[in-house]
Amino acid sequence: DVKVTQSSRYLVKRTGEKVFLECVQDMDHENMFWYRQDPGLGLRLIYFSYDVKMKEKGDIPEGYSVSREKKERFSLILESASTNQTSMYLCASTSLVGFSNQPQHFGDGTRLSIL
Amino acid sequence: GQQLNQSPQSMFIQEGEDVSMNCTSSSIFNTWLWYKQDPGEGPVLLIALYKAGELTSNGRLTAQFGITRKDSFLNISASIPSDVGIYFCAGPTGNQFYFGTGTSLTVIP
Numbered sequence: 331d332v333k334v335t336q337s338s339r340y341l342v343k344r345t346g347e348k349v350f351l352e353c354v355q356d357m358d359h360e361n362m363f364w365y366r367q368d369p370g371l372g373l374r375l376i377y378f379s380y381d382v383k384m385k386e387k388g389d390i391p392e393g394y395s396v397s398r399e400k401k402e403r404f405s406l407i408l409e410s411a412s413t414n415q416t417s418m419y420l421c422a423s424t425s426l427v428g429f430s431n432q433p434q435h436f437g438d439g440t441r442l443s444i445l
Numbered sequence: 446g447q448q449l450n451q452s453p454q455s456m457f458i459q460e461g462e463d464v465s466m467n468c469t470s471s472s473i474f475n476t477w478l479w480y481k482q483d484p485g486e487g488p489v490l491l492i493a494l495y496k497a498g499e500l501t502s503n504g505r506l507t508a509q510f511g512i513t514r515k516d517s518f519l520n521i522s523a524s525i526p527s528d529v530g531i532y533f534c535a536g537p538t539g540n541q542f543y544f545g546t547g548t549s550l551t552v553i554p
Binding site: 334336361363372373375378380386388420422424432433434435436437438439441 | 448476478480485486487488489490493533535537540541542544545546547
């Protein structure tokens with residue numbers, strides 16, 4: 331079974347802090363994704379990566395950056411945390427077969443609160 | 446980004462009842478996916494559909510890939526309390542995935 335592991339289930343940080351959310355997958359997947367999930371807004375894509383050191387902006391990249399130094403690890407960085415970044419953050423990974431994405435596999439999520 | 450239109454938004458049903466939900470899009474998809482998310486957890490893949498007209502079952506769950514390739518349906522038969530959660534449809538295209546807004550299911554014992 332695919333395992334996507336997010337480093338923290340719950341995290342509380344203060345406004346202005348630099349916050350790191352880590353995600354590791356064990357299936358050698360090419361593609362990795364970071365989403366945030368808010369009530370009434372569904373899943374919104376922040377960034378994704380289709381290869382080591384490659385990254386693409388999603389729908390809401392402002393205030394975030396990412397790092398993919400190794401294939402299995404995709405980090406989300408909040409450069410200077412703000413209260414409107416309080417949310418549930420979900421990491422996902424998938425493989426490519428031809429030009430088609432296979433189903434995404436998700437981590438358990440990190441519930442981040444910014445005070 | 447594009448959101449898929451999913452309905453109903455929420456459902457309150459009695460244990461033992463059947464459930465139906467659907468997802469529509471203005472674009473064609475080659476794959477339809479259905480996920481379930483328990484409270485406080487990440488989404489878990491329930492069923493993947495790869496062919497128009499395909500009907501696939503996973504226990505009490507049955508999903509169909511619409512003939513037009515613009516819609517999909519999920520049915521749950523004989524609901525039980527552990528079916529509670531949010532159900533999402535999703536469709537991959539290019540390098541991205543599009544998600545439905547979710548159907549929140551409450552099962553009353």
